[in-house]
Amino acid sequence: MNVQEIVDALSLEVKTAKGDLSRTVTGCYISDLLSDVMANAKEGEIWITLQTHPNVVAVASLKNLGGIIVTNRRSPEAETLQKAENEGVVIAVSPLSTFEVGGMLYKMLRC
Amino acid sequence: MTRRNIEGSFHLSGGDFTNAGAASSELKSILTNLGINPEIVRRAAIATFEAEMNVIIHAVAGVMYYLITQDTIKVVLNDMGPGIPDIDRAMTEGYSTAPDWIREMGWGAGMGLPNMKKNSDRFKLDSVVGEGTTVEIIIRIKEGKTE
Ligand SMILES: Nc1ncnc2c1ncn2[C@@H]1O[C@H](COP(=O)(O)OP(=O)(O)O)[C@@H](O)[C@H]1O
């Protein structure tokens, strides 16, 4: 499954790196603790979080994650979007909660 | 294949969250471009980023120095800052003195130092209260063959 298919299925709004949606997603990691994501998320996983500040881009890029989904109608800061665009990190947003987005992704990636 | 040693350094500014991670990202690209095993690069990225973040979060300013030899990646972070009064306590998973606003950013889980240690082959933490902290991370570069 790639990022584009997830974007379509979950009606996400893609904010950055629109050219990188063909990237394969291997799983999902959900956390708002950045050290936890550094320690436990795996390459290619899509990351669901409430965090919107620029450090999420560094985390996603250093861990080679498949992209970031920001939930609960939160808007990433301008600096975050700029950085993500520069580094080719996909950030997509959803009005739904982390539970709902995670639940839908669980079905898509596990069944 | 042999290559010459590669070394360099980055300046880190405490509180500069916007550029946080730039040094670790740059070092990761250098390691990747050298063709170093991705698993080794991954461990180096985790350890150096957590160390870089600690300077940004807890210190005033610092330097990240790296030396890549044939066999090892060595990264030393030297900062001017408050220092660490109790190293054993600081190394305990979950221990953090980060203030609320840092925790709201998702930092301050007290996992940084343990993560650095886990991802290093050798890890050293030295600190003088009121002066600063030095972190030394050494990761062996294992090439395909076993000796
Ligand atoms: N460079 C540093 N300067 C001063 N104190 C530090 C430094 N690095 C770590 N510490 C202290 O050690 C504690 C634990 O560090 P760490 O495991 O990285 O967790 P966190 O950064 O999430 O608090 C910090 O909360 C802080 O009190």
Ligand SMILES: [Mg+2]
């Ligand atoms: Mg830390």
